[in-house]
Amino acid sequence: MLSVADLTKSFVTPEGGRAEIVRVGRFELAAGEQRALRGESGSGKTTFLNLVAGILAADGGRVEIDGVDMAALPEAKRDRLRADKIGYIFQTFNLLQGYTVLENVLLGMSFGPRGVDRAHAVELLRRVGLEHRLGHFPRQLSTGQQQRVAAARALANRPKLVLADEPTGNLDRASAREALALIREVCRENGAALLLVSHDDGVLAQFEGLQDFAVINAAARRGLGAVPADGKEGGS
């Protein structure tokens, strides 16, 4: 489902130099597989997910999703591939504040291959316990409820790959467990692969497929910002 090879990304520093944030030699995720990556804040996890989602353009390497190299695609095709195949649950939810709960989910659907399916959106929101909040705006919801909307939106398109960036970071333990269980359950139902990054041991403990992000990200092992000597380091 997801195959990453020799993926690199660096940013220009305020001093004018370049800081390498991501250097992943090889990483693979099978269809339907659920994997968690453990990593501390600032380890490049979000950048890695953004590269996989095609939100960021890589400096080099490959990100294949269902055999299509996302990194090699022009931006418009990356957008389409993301809308077709990927659901992204952001750490900060990234809900559209001017849109209702239902509209947030419907908009997520509208860019996807199946288009808007209002009944499915309502059903998802029912499953996350928000059927009575369809017309509410995000600011009228609790943090936990907002997170559930974000999850419903990411899952609404029946994506083949779900990326979750600290999806329970703003929730209490009980809500986090509940939200995570729902995400995993829907992913299983849809046969979607789930790639979750977190630094929360309580969350990570629920995954059999657990990996340390520093193991796959050579840039993190060296200490972010260091420029690699050979450019070949990394591992799966």
Added chain:
Amino acid sequence: MTLPLIVYRSLRQHALSTLITAGSIALACGLLMTVWVVKTQAQAAFVSTSTTFDAVLGARGSKLQLVLNGIFHLEASPGNLAASDYELIRKHPAVKTAIPIAVGDNLRGYRIVGTVPQLLTNVEYAPGKNYAVAPGGKVFGEAAREAVVGSFAAERLGLKVGSTFQPFHGLTFDEKALHEEVFTVTGILTPTNTPADKVIWVPIKGVQTMSGHDPKAATDVSAVLIQLRAASAGVMLDLMINKQGNRMTFAYPVGAIMADFFGKISWFDRVLALVAYLVALVAAGSVLASIYNSMSARQRDLAILRALGARRRTIFGAVVAEAACIGALGAAVGFAIYFGLLTLVAGVIRAQTGVVLDVTESHAVLWICPLAMTALCALGGAVPAVKAYRTPVAETLAPVS
């Protein structure tokens, strides 16, 4: 549903700036349409009114002044003609109709015009249309102190059949200049939508012999309104009276004199048009500024949409569509402003000149202006749309971890 929803929500989120911007566009659109329609209709009305008579004969002076005074009941008379001059032109074989008028008095600002009853009974004020006295009234008697009142003047002055009034001397109202003669209203003209509606028509003798007027001029007329038997006669009379004579002015052809007049004041039209264009440009600029200034606040939303899979062109299209919607909303409200302004201006023009503008008449500018304004706003929206198009998604959504 995507694009309309994005546009709708964005407009709602920025409701205040949307309303203010749409308001400025409405004003621009309303002004543009009003200027154009008033200009076009007023010109057409003046020109069509000019078709009743072919020429105006008066004292030596300006042809335009003669036409404005004799036909539009504006301006002062350049002087008087002797009765013999009137008889001379009346009996000229090339002249079909010669109607004398005498001016110099008013009733509370509404002009009193002395004339012969034939003007109201025999002359067509427009092709196929004759003056008519409303039921219950009759045309004044030739030698009586009677009056037929134009519909607009009757309404404003509250005159009815049987009402009496005393004229005031001069063309502008001065309450101290009251004449002692008392006239009785014998009829109210049905509306003609011409300057005749704001005139009080009395027998020519009534004006000529009014107390206080110069007794030596008791047979003089202010002007003679002329219909010719053939156009070629006008050229001949023009040569005879204007070029070979030096006592009178033969204002011919009336339509050309008015067209020349409008030609001379066309710079005013151009200035108005320029002002209207500038207002439209400023309005489109305000759309640009309004959306552009709110881009910082919108960038996160745009980045989220991009992250959800919206393509750059969708984002670009949404911002342009939003600008176009503000333009369309403004244009729609502009119609209300247009109708309000036109009604107001039409009222003023009618009161001042008697010329009636049709508020409901269609004009090409009524669809060209809203469409052009919407397109202009969409064009203005393209600038912030480019900024939206370039929104960096990852950097906008979250800092690098």
